[in-house]
Structure formats: C-alpha cells, structure tokens
Amino acid sequence: MQHDYKNLTATYDVLGIGSAIVDILALVEDEFLIREALDKGGMCLIDAKRANELYESLGQCTECSGGSVANSLAAIASLGGKSAFIGRVHEDALGKIFTHDMRSVGVDYTTAPAKHGKPTARCMVCVTPDAQRTMATYIGASCELNTTDIDAQKIADSSIIYVEAYLWDLPEAKDAIRQAFAEAKKAGRKIAFTLSDSWCVDRHRADFLDFIAECVDVLFANEHEICALFETDDLELALEKITPLVDVTAVTLGERGSIVLQDQQRNDIPAQNISKLIDSTGAGDLFAAGFLYGITQGWSLYESAALGNSCAAEIIQQLGARPQRPLNKLVA
Amino acid sequence: MQHDYKNLTATYDVLGIGSAIVDILALVEDEFLIREALDKGGMCLIDAKRANELYESLGQCTECSGGSVANSLAAIASLGGKSAFIGRVHEDALGKIFTHDMRSVGVDYTTAPAKHGKPTARCMVCVTPDAQRTMATYIGASCELNTTDIDAQKIADSSIIYVEAYLWDLPEAKDAIRQAFAEAKKAGRKIAFTLSDSWCVDRHRADFLDFIAECVDVLFANEHEICALFETDDLELALEKITPLVDVTAVTLGERGSIVLQDQQRNDIPAQNISKLIDSTGAGDLFAAGFLYGITQGWSLYESAALGNSCAAEIIQQLGARPQRPLNKLVA
Numbered sequence: 001m002q003h004d005y006k007n008l009t010a011t012y013d014v015l016g017i018g019s020a021i022v023d024i025l026a027l028v029e030d031e032f033l034i035r036e037a038l039d040k041g042g043m044c045l046i047d048a049k050r051a052n053e054l055y056e057s058l059g060q061c062t063e064c065s066g067g068s069v070a071n072s073l074a075a076i077a078s079l080g081g082k083s084a085f086i087g088r089v090h091e092d093a094l095g096k097i098f099t100h101d102m103r104s105v106g107v108d109y110t111t112a113p114a115k116h117g118k119p120t121a122r123c124m125v126c127v128t129p130d131a132q133r134t135m136a137t138y139i140g141a142s143c144e145l146n147t148t149d150i151d152a153q154k155i156a157d158s159s160i161i162y163v164e165a166y167l168w169d170l171p172e173a174k175d176a177i178r179q180a181f182a183e184a185k186k187a188g189r190k191i192a193f194t195l196s197d198s199w200c201v202d203r204h205r206a207d208f209l210d211f212i213a214e215c216v217d218v219l220f221a222n223e224h225e226i227c228a229l230f231e232t233d234d235l236e237l238a239l240e241k242i243t244p245l246v247d248v249t250a251v252t253l254g255e256r257g258s259i260v261l262q263d264q265q266r267n268d269i270p271a272q273n274i275s276k277l278i279d280s281t282g283a284g285d286l287f288a289a290g291f292l293y294g295i296t297q298g299w300s301l302y303e304s305a306a307l308g309n310s311c312a313a314e315i316i317q318q319l320g321a322r323p324q325r326p327l328n329k330l331v332a
Numbered sequence: 333m334q335h336d337y338k339n340l341t342a343t344y345d346v347l348g349i350g351s352a353i354v355d356i357l358a359l360v361e362d363e364f365l366i367r368e369a370l371d372k373g374g375m376c377l378i379d380a381k382r383a384n385e386l387y388e389s390l391g392q393c394t395e396c397s398g399g400s401v402a403n404s405l406a407a408i409a410s411l412g413g414k415s416a417f418i419g420r421v422h423e424d425a426l427g428k429i430f431t432h433d434m435r436s437v438g439v440d441y442t443t444a445p446a447k448h449g450k451p452t453a454r455c456m457v458c459v460t461p462d463a464q465r466t467m468a469t470y471i472g473a474s475c476e477l478n479t480t481d482i483d484a485q486k487i488a489d490s491s492i493i494y495v496e497a498y499l500w501d502l503p504e505a506k507d508a509i510r511q512a513f514a515e516a517k518k519a520g521r522k523i524a525f526t527l528s529d530s531w532c533v534d535r536h537r538a539d540f541l542d543f544i545a546e547c548v549d550v551l552f553a554n555e556h557e558i559c560a561l562f563e564t565d566d567l568e569l570a571l572e573k574i575t576p577l578v579d580v581t582a583v584t585l586g587e588r589g590s591i592v593l594q595d596q597q598r599n600d601i602p603a604q605n606i607s608k609l610i611d612s613t614g615a616g617d618l619f620a621a622g623f624l625y626g627i628t629q630g631w632s633l634y635e636s637a638a639l640g641n642s643c644a645a646e647i648i649q650q651l652g653a654r655p656q657r658p659l660n661k662l663v664a
Contacts, residue, residue, distance in 0.1 A: 027656050059436045060406070060654050063395035063429065074392070093425030097395065104391045276608070322392045324359050324651065 003248065003262070005190060005218070006298035007159035012108065013081040013296035014192075015158035017150075017180055018069030019142040019166055020087035020111070021121040022094040025281065025320055026058040028126045033134055038126065041224075043135040043197045045169060051138035054124050063094075064320035065101035066123055067142075068196055069164045071282050071321040075289030075311055077106040078327040081296065084108035084154050086180075090141040094120035101322060111149050114141045125281050131316065133281040145173040150180045156187035159296050160218070162288070165196035168204045181215055192218035194288055195225035202228055209245075218248045218295070220288045226251050239266075248295075250305060252287050254280075257309055260291075260301045269305040272313035282321025286311040290330070307331070335580065335594070337522060337550070338630035339491035344440065345413040345628035346524075347490035349482075349512055350401030351474040351498055352419035352443070353453040354426040357613065357652055358390040360458045365466055370458065373556075375467040375529045377501060383470035386456050395426075396652035397433035398455055399474075400528060401496045403614050403653040407621030407643055409438040410659040413628065416440035416486050418512075422473040426452035433654060443481050446473045457613050463648065465613040477505040482512045488519035491628050492550070494620070497528035500536045513547055524550035526620055527557035534560060541577075550580045550627070552620045558583050571598075580627075582637060584619050586612075589641055592623075592633045601637040604645035614653025618643040622662070639663070 033040050036054060046054065055061075065074070067087065076083045085102055089095030091113040098120060102109040118140040126134045155161060161184045167173050184191055193216045195201050201208060208229060212219060219242065221229070226238045226249075235251075239261060242249050249261045257271040290311035294304025310330045311323075318324050365372050368386060378386065387393075397406070399419065408415045417434055421427030423445040430452060434441040450472040458466045487493060493516045499505050516523055525548045527533050533540060540561060544551060551574065553561070558570045558581075567583075571593060574581050581593045589603040622643035626636025642662045643655075650656050 055432065056436075058432075059658070060397075060410075060433055060656060061429070061436075062652060062654075062656065065392075078392075097393070100387060100390075101392055104388075104393075319651065319656065320394060322394075324392060324394065326391070 003295060003301060005159060005295035010159040011082065011157035012084045012154065012159070014073065014076050014160045014162050014292050015084045015086070015154055016069040016073040016162045017086045017167065017177065018164045019067045019121055019139065020070060020089045020098050021067040021123045021137065021142065022098055023064050023066030023123050023125045023281070023320060024055065025062045025064060025125045025127060026060065028058070028128060030128050033126060033128065038134050038136060039199065040128070040134050041132055042199045043137060043166070046136045046138055048138055051122065051124070054136055058124065062319055063097065064322055065098045066321050068166060068194060068285050069162055070102065071285035072162065072289040072292065073107050074102060074105050074322055075286050075327055076293050078323050079289065079293045079331055080328045081293045084158065086111050086149055086151065088114055088141050088145045088149065089120040090114045090118065092119050094122060095141070114144050117141060117144055127279045127281065131277045131280050133279060139170060143170045143172045145176050147176050147179050150176050150183065152183045155180060155183040155189065158189060160190045160192050160292060162192040162292065164194050165200045165204065165208065168207060169200065190217040191215050192220065192292060194220040194284065195229065198224040198228040201225050205229060213245050216246050218250070219246045220250050220284065222252045222284055248301065250291055250308070252284055252312070258287060258305050260305045262301060267302045267305065269302060269309055272309050274313050274317055276317055278317055279319045280316050282315045283312045285321055286315040335627060335633060337491060337627035342491040343414065343489035344416045344486065344491070346405065346408050346492045346494050346624050347416040347418070347486055348401040348405040348494045349418045349499070349509065350496045351399045351453055351471065352402060352421045352430050353399040353455045353469065353474060354430055355396050355398030355455050355457045355613070355652060356387065357394045357396060357457045357459060358392065360390070360460060362460050365458060365460065370466050370468060371531065372460070372466050373464055374531045375469060375498070378468045378470055380470055383454065383456070386468055390456065394651055395429065396654055397430045398653050400498060400526060400617050401494055402434065403617035404494065404621040404624065405439050406434060406437050406654055407618050407659060408625050410655050411621065411625045411663055412660045413625045416490065418443050418481055418483065420446055420473050420477045420481065421452040422446045422450065424451050426454060427473070446476050449473060449476055459611045459613065463609045463612050465611060471502060475502045475504045477508050479508050479511050482508050482515065484515045487512060487515040487521065490521060492522045492524050492624060494524040494624065496526050497532045497536065497540065500539060501532065522549040523547050524552065524624060526552040526616065527561065530556040530560040533557050537561065545577050548578050550582070551578045552582050552616065554584045554616055580633065582623055582640070584616055584644070590619060590637050592637045594633060599634045599637065601634060601641055604641050606645050606649055608649055610649055611651045612648050614647045615644045617653055618647040
C-alpha cells in the first residue's frame with residue numbers, strides 16, 4: 001500500500017486540535033458505575049455541580065493530564081515526532097499541569113490560557129477491575145476554544161491535522177474547527193479524525209458522515225464506533241462501507257489488534273503481548289499516535305499500525321493515558 | 333511480646349500530625365539526579381523558585397497526594413482503622429486534592445486550609461529505573477501549622493499520636509508539635525515517631541535522641557536512618573543502642589523485610605514476595621500504617637509487622653504512595 005503522509009518540508013508531523021483536560025483517575029468496582037448511573041466504557045459530559053458530587057463519591061484519585069487528541073500528541077512527541085497542539089485551559093493549577101505535561105515532552109503548545117470564565121476541564125476516569133475505563137467530563141474552559149486560536153501558519157506547517165469527534169459536543173468550538181479545516185485544505189494538508197466514542201457517534205452521525213466524506217483522509221475508530229457510524233453490528237459490513245469514503249481507515253480491536261484499510265487492500269495487525277493489563281485509558285489515543293508517527297515518517301501502513309499496537313500495549317500497562325516513560329525506544 | 337496499644341475507649345486508633353503534601357511523580361534516569369544535584373534516595377527542601385525550575389525540567393508527571401504521616405493515615409483508614417490527621421494545606425487546587433484524598437478514604441481531616449500565605453506543599457518525586465525515589469519538597473502552607481490546629485480533644489481521643497521527623501525541618505510548626513505531645517502525655521496516650529530520612533536525622537540528631545528518650549513509645553526507621561541516629565554503619569550496634577530508649581522499635585530493611593524489637597526480644601519478619609517493583613515511594617509509610625493498624629487492633633508485634641510488610645509490598649507495585657485499591661483485603 002502506498003501513501004503520501006510524509007512531508008519533508010513541514011515543521012510539524014502532526015498538529016492536533018482537541019479538548020485540554022486533566023484526568024482524575026480512580027479504581028472503582030462495577031457497582032460504583034451502576035450507583036452513579038455511568039454507562040460502562042463510555043464518556044458523558046457533566047456540569048460543574050455533578051462533577052463535584054462525583055469527585056466526592058470517588059475514593060483515592062490520581063491526577064494525570066488527558067484529552068484524547070492531546071494524549072496522542074504527547075505520545076507522538078515522546079516517540080520523537082514533531083507535534084503541535086491547539087486547545088484551551090484556564091489559567092489555574094490544572095491548566096498549569098496540562099501545559100507542563102504537553103511542553104515537557106516537546107509538544108509545541110501555545111494556546112493562551114483563559115483568564116476569565118470556566119476552570120480547566122477535568123475528566124473523572126473510573127477504572128473497573130477488568131481495566132475498562134468509564135469517563136465523565138466537565139468540559140470547562142475547553143469549550144472556549146475560538147477562531148482566534150486557530151493559527152493558520154502552524155496548520156500550513158503541519159503534515160497532518162488531527163481532530164477528535166468529542167469536539168462536536170462543544171458547539172462554541174465549531175467555528176474554530178471549521179476554520180482549521182479550511183486552512184488545512186487551502187495549504188493542501190491531510191486531515192485525520194478519530195470517532196472518539198460510540199455514544200458520541202450516535203449524537204452526531206449525519207454530521208460525521210458528511211465530514212468524513214468531504215474532508216477526512218485518515219479515520220481512526222474502534223469496532224464499536226465504526227459499527228455505530230453505520231448503525232450495524234456487523235464489523236465487516238461497516239468496513240466495507242467506510243472504505244470508499246476515506247483514503248485510510250484504522251480500526252482497533254483491543255486484544256485482537258488492529259485492521260488498516262486502503263482501497264481494496266486490508267492489513268490485519270496482531271496485538272502486542274502484554275504482561276499485565278492495568279487500565280485501558282488511552283489505548284485508542286496511543287494507537288493513533290504510533291500510527292500517525294509511522295506514516296509521517298514514511299513507514300508502510302502495516303509498520304505504522306504495528307507501532308500503534310506497541311504504543312497501545314505500553315499505555316494499558318500503566319494507570320493513565322500519558323506514557324510515564326519515553327516511547328522512543330519503541331521506534332527501534 | 334506483650335503490649336498495650338489497643339485502646340477500646342479511643343475514638344481514633346491513630347491521629348497523625350504531618351506535612352500535607354501533593355506529590356508530583358516522574359520517572360527519570362539517574363543522570364537527571366546528577367544534573368539536578370539531587371541526593372539519590374533522600375529528601376531535600378527547596379524554595380518556590382527552585383520548585384518551579386525543577387518542575388520545568390521534569391517530563392511527564394503524575395499527581396497524587398503524599399506526605400509521609402499523611403500516607404500512613406490514609407492507609408490505616410483504607411485498612412479499616414479509625415484515623416485522624418492534622419496538617420495544613422492552602423485553599424487552592426492542590427489543597428482540595430489533598431483534602432479529598434484524605435476524606436475519601438475515611439480519615440477525619442478538618443484542619444482549616446490557609447486562606448493567605450504560601451500555596452499547598454508539593455514534592456517532586458523522581459523515580460529512577462531501580463524504583464528508588466528521590467524527593468525535593470516545596471513545603472509551602474505545611475509550615476503554617478500552629479498551636480490553634482492542635483485539637484486537644486482529638487488527641488485525648490486517640491490511642492496513638494504519630495509524627496514524622498520531617499516536622500523538625502519546619503521551625504514554625506515546633507510549638508504545635510510540642511503542644512500536641514503535652515496533650516498526648518496528659519491524656520496518657522502513646523507516641524509513635526518515624527525518623528523519615530537519614531539526612532533529616534543528620535540535621536536534628538541531638539533533638540531526636542532527647543525526644544525519643546523522653547516521649548517516644550514506638551519508633552519507625554529504616555536501616556540507614558537508625559544507623560544515622562547513632563552515627564554508625566553497624567545495624568546491630570544501632571539496634572542495641574535504641575532498645576533501652578523506647579518500648580518498641582520497628583526497622584524496615586527493604587527486600588529483607590523488617591525487624592521488631594521490644595526489650596530483649598527480637599522478631600525478624602520476612603518481606604512479602606512481589607511480582608513487579610515499580611516505585612518505592614511510600615514503602616516505609618505503608619509499613620508503619622500496617623504496623624500501627626495491627627497493634628491498635630491488639631495483634632502481636634509479629635503479626636502487625638507482617639501486615640506492615642504486606643502493605644509495603646502493595647505500594648511498591650504501583651506509582652505513588654497512596655494505595656489505588658482498598659487495603660482491607662490484606663487484613664484477612
């Protein structure tokens with residue numbers, strides 16, 4: 001399979017636009033999800049009052065920067081890629097933590113923190129004994145992303161612009177995203193998109209189908225999300241339907257690895273062996289990181305997906321979605 | 333060995349007085365410690381400027397509540413013990429995290445957060461590949477503990493008052509500690525003390541020897557700390573010297589387990605087997621938690637130390653010093 005995602009003249013391999021979130025992780029029992037009416041495996045948006053109540057009901061927590069595309073960008077930088085991120089925090093302690101964690105691994109992150117309005121976004125990540133994660137997000141300052149944050153020069157200087165479906169839940173951010181796509185297309189840049197969450201796909205299915213057909217070059221999804229997009233339980237049918245719409249589709253299957261499709265060609269890439277599954281948070285984000293790093297280095301789609309699988313294997317053996325150790329050893 | 337640390341009439345098994353700190357944990361290479369001139373395995377105090385510089389130089393971080401005695405108290409509550417904590421945070425985001433993490437596991441923690449003055453204490457915990465931790469602490473609001481925070485009723489209602497040697501580094505807190513001991517002695521309560529750190533012992537050796545001889549019933553130390561106390565490299569000699577000074581001494585030896593001494597009697601308790609050593613942060617704190625929980629339940633010193641070893645084994649298999657899963661399963 002041939003592709004042209006390597007761009008020797010670009011300053012950044014990948015520029016991401018997404019929610020700027022700090023995760024608050026807690027290990028919980030399944031009964032906790034039932035008691036708190038949280039859909040297992042999903043992500044729901046909550047208001048400030050509910051966020052405080054839910055936090056009060058959690059036991060011991062660990063704080064770690066998060067955000068789907070932000071996780072991917074941090075991992076791309078950790079792999080050795082050149083990356084930039086656009087997303088809004090508030091000028092508060094969690095905002096400083098998020099900013100540190102992006103810049104410290106080498107992500108170019110310069111979106112001005114908000115001085116007024118809502119605090120930095122936080123996501124309560126409830127990890128059950130099966131290592132599945134269930135998320136409730138107070139989106140706070142992430143909502144306040146606007147067109148002034150979209151740096152046309154940075155977009156023109158990036159091989160790939162990567163965005164998350166979660167952004168469609170933030171009506172205020174829509175103009176900013178639309179402007180980013182226009183800039184990207186004007187500069188002839190590629191667009192990568194992750195479907196984020198099957199409930200999110202349910203909320204925005206028609207918009208996503210239009211957007212994918214019009215703009216997207218590389219699509220990321222897990223099997224539930226790609227099936228939700230076409231309202232089917234049949235993965236093969238969903239794969240058949242997506243292929244003509246985008247150049248490259250990468251679907252993650254958990255312990256069964258991943259599938260990459262381009263035209264009529266398909267690669268099935270087995271998952272990496274792991275020694276201990278701890279927390280699935282960030283598995284999809286880290287797959288995307290490895291894959292995007294690979295294709296922007298000119299690697300084959302198979303090699304890129306294999307690196308994605310390795311990155312995912314690394315992240316599910318620790319708590320939280322930011323790699324505690326540098327990932328560059330995986331590149332060799 | 334007989335002891336009388338179980339007190340059926342006390343409201344709290346253990347009341348702790350200590351620094352109220354949020355840990356900022358990062359995995360680093362040994363070269364990082366050399367570059368930043370940090371003494372491996374130790375704890376140093378740093379000012380706000382140095383704390384900011386050091387934070388900037390760290391890569392990806394994870395935030396988790398800490399503080400030596402605070403870690404022990406949280407673990408005692410997690411084991412099912414009744415515990416209270418006195419220590420000062422600022423009214424800021426890290427202070428809220430610390431407060432949540434104490435209360436959420438059941439510690440009675442009501443010290444009023446400071447509204448003015450320095451921010452909540454933070455400790456940069458640098459974990460090297462050998463799982464050793466090296467700490468640099470900006471003590472911030474922890475310093476502002478004062479006599480008004482010492483709740484005489486709570487002290488009188490606790491079987492054991494537990495304090496950390498680190499408090500001796502905070503001159504402002506000294507009056508508060510002195511008052512707490514007076515209240516404890518007046519109420520006939522026991523005093524437990526941890527030597528915290530061998531550099532800390534070097535700074536306050538004479539004070540500690542006086543304090544131990546006059547006040548302490550239960551002493552915790554690791555082998556380096558107990559040797560530092562008597563300025564010797566000979567552990568057996570140090571054990572011989574400490575025995576007449578206190579009722580019970582518990583010394584942790586890392587992978588060689590622990591030793592408990594009372595009068596002429598000695599127990600050597602082997603360490604628990606572990607599957608993967610990740611981070612030694614909190615090993616001593618969790619040993620103390622298990623031991624204090626055991627003796628306040630009326631367990632033998634051997635059984636109590638065995639639980640201490642189990643708690644330590646649990647904490648060194650995760651990042652950070654607060655147990656991510658409840659410890660009560662270890663009690664059975």
